[in-house]
Amino acid sequence: MNPVTLRAFRDHAVGVLTRAGVPTPEADAELLLGHVLGLGRGALQARLVTDAQLASDDLLAATEAVERRAAREPLQHITGRAGFRSLDLAVGPGVFVPRPETESVAQIAIDALAAVPSAEPVGVDLGTGSGAIALALATEVPHARVHAVENSPQAFIWAKQNFRETGADNARLVFADLADALPELDGVVDVVVSNPPYIPADAVPRDPEVRLFDPAAALYGGDDGLDVVRQVSRTASRLLRAGGTLVIEHGELQAAEIAALLTSDGWRAPATHRDLLGRDRATSATRA
Template sequence: MNPSSPTPGSASAPVSARTLREHSAAVLGRAGVPDPEVDAELLLGHVLGVSRGRVQALVVMDAEVAGEDAERLRGLVERRAAREPLQHITGRAPFRSLELNVGPGVFVPRPETEQVAQFAIDALRAIPSPAPVAVDLGTGSGAIALALATEVPHACVYAVENSPEAFIWARRNIDEVGTTNLTPVFIDLADALPQLDGTVDVVISNPPYVPDDAIPRDPEVRLHDPHAALYGGPDGLDVVRTISRVAQRLLHPGGTLVLEHGELQGAAIRDLLTADGWRAAATHRDLTTRDRATTALR
């Protein structure tokens, strides 16, 4: 079988969930998709409108799936085998406690960013003010800003984005979640929010930080994530330099900056921030023990 071979069954004949899962995982595995069994179960769950756990239960029970659903799954598996991101196919991406709308034109939030957001959440929760202020520079889908706004509901959060395509996704997610303490702002981050100068408690950003000549290996990233959300100049730190200046302007003395970055950039970012006058620059590892975030104090 090749990635375009049909799923067992037809539009009229039901197929067992186990057969569908095994066939789909085999197709995805041959296409080089990481964790093909996981994606097979998630795609089947998407077709059936059930959770991955429910799919696993259906597999154990050897339950039958309608032929129409099996045919629909075949088309989705073909798309995933062509390395279209799973999140683009389902239209959804999990982030902490949220399920976000994503698709072409916006960066798909990654699990490692969930831990980066925790640094900002912890900083906000530690502030004695009844209404601490946070700014997410380059919000993309709105993932980080929404996490801050929903998990620290007494905070006032601003989500800054300058990509029209990404801003549409952010507005859609903000509207769907329905939080009232989050303000989306369409503006270049270098010019963001002068009315808040010197009053912000926390600035966080997951900026583009891939060096221009470091082409990502994964086709899902290389072919589908917006280039403006990936590449940050010759050393990957051009946007970080801008954020350092903007955050110095926005934060009050003692305010916290949180930056996500690549695993080899921690030392360079600490040096950059220290040279700009930041205090206590410290780099933190993610759950895979890779350097992932740097924090500093105004």
């Protein structure tokens, strides 16, 4: 096998991923190559300006990784990791890969939890998936107690690994359905946050990474997409104290419908929050 330089392979990989329709071929090519070599993207870029060559084993591993990404397998499934705020999370088949837009949803919940005038405020993440939001709350509001609920056995395994790796002793993971979870906390929770499935059943996502690899239970929320949102509203109303805060992530066209739903359920002051791209992606409300 003829020697191949890092730069030559990187350029080849960019071409392969571009032809496959991957949205960010340059970044993905470098992240995959860095993953194989155990290098961060910055360190890899520094090596690219040299004539450094790929060892044969690394070349085979990098080629396989690029082929998987060209088949539109999520980058995070190939590397086994996903960044979320300051966290580095384990992810893979069976769990929803946390998205950058959810980081701003977590920020709303973090701000609300940090503002509670209590020595030990209580937060709950309903449908925690990988544990991303719950662990962000626990690590960024370290004096809080955070409870995370998940009912998917596959997702629960990933969340359990992330709770163990993060080592936040103020975070607790519970396997339960969100409809009847945590009865011992009824009326004492300060903040409830959720990124529930909210896609209508007939609105199949365009991106293959989502359509083919994210678990359906984390995507689809019934005919109008709001079946689980309705349950989140009921459970949060049971858990929260008067004046407590609910934060729900949703699709950018669902804000008005969710605000109306929450108002009908007796919530006060529903407010829509935009993500960094200016899209309506979260709604908060106050428990009466």
